[in-house]
Amino acid sequence: MEDDARSAVGEAYQAHYRRLVAVVYAATRDxxxxxxxxxxxxxxxxxxxxxxxxxxxxxxxxxxVALNVARGRWRRRQIFDRLxxxxxxxxxxxxxxxxxxxxxxxxxxxxxxxxxxREAVVLYHLLDLPVAAVxxxxxxxxxxxxxxxxRGRALLGTFLERERT
Numbered sequence: 001m002e003d004d005a006r007s008a009v010g011e012a013y014q015a016h017y018r019r020l021v022a023v024v025y026a027a028t029r030d031x032x033x034x035x036x037x038x039x040x041x042x043x044x045x046x047x048x049x050x051x052x053x054x055x056x057x058x059x060x061x062x063x064x065v066a067l068n069v070a071r072g073r074w075r076r077r078q079i080f081d082r083l084x085x086x087x088x089x090x091x092x093x094x095x096x097x098x099x100x101x102x103x104x105x106x107x108x109x110x111x112x113x114x115x116x117x118r119e120a121v122v123l124y125h126l127l128d129l130p131v132a133a134v135x136x137x138x139x140x141x142x143x144x145x146x147x148x149x150x151r152g153r154a155l156l157g158t159f160l161e162r163e164r165t
Contacts, residue, residue: 005049
């Protein structure tokens, strides 16, 4: 069983790692954070071999775990940011990944969206999931996803237009 799980996780790693990092990066706007969250998802797959072998869609399972890890880290970062604002903690210089101009503009625009809207936009537009699949993954009604997508597209259009001018 353990060898089967390791083999399945290894195959999933080869097949999905880069795409998962891209999706989580688009949702989090932090490449290091995205890589860490995806690695944590694979570690959890290895830690829960029976659960991982039983899933129908390993990529969706890994993506859900990685996004949940990223959300948890985002919440902890909000606490840290509050401590920085209060002057209780000093922030070190952030690392910026070296990417092309269009990608930087897009991620900067995505950064300005609220996390729920950003996640819906990333899953639908960057991962090409249908609305129903986005709703299932985010555990919200289809109408909520549609509203978030409409809001996200409108805001992204405004943000990207400002970047161009």
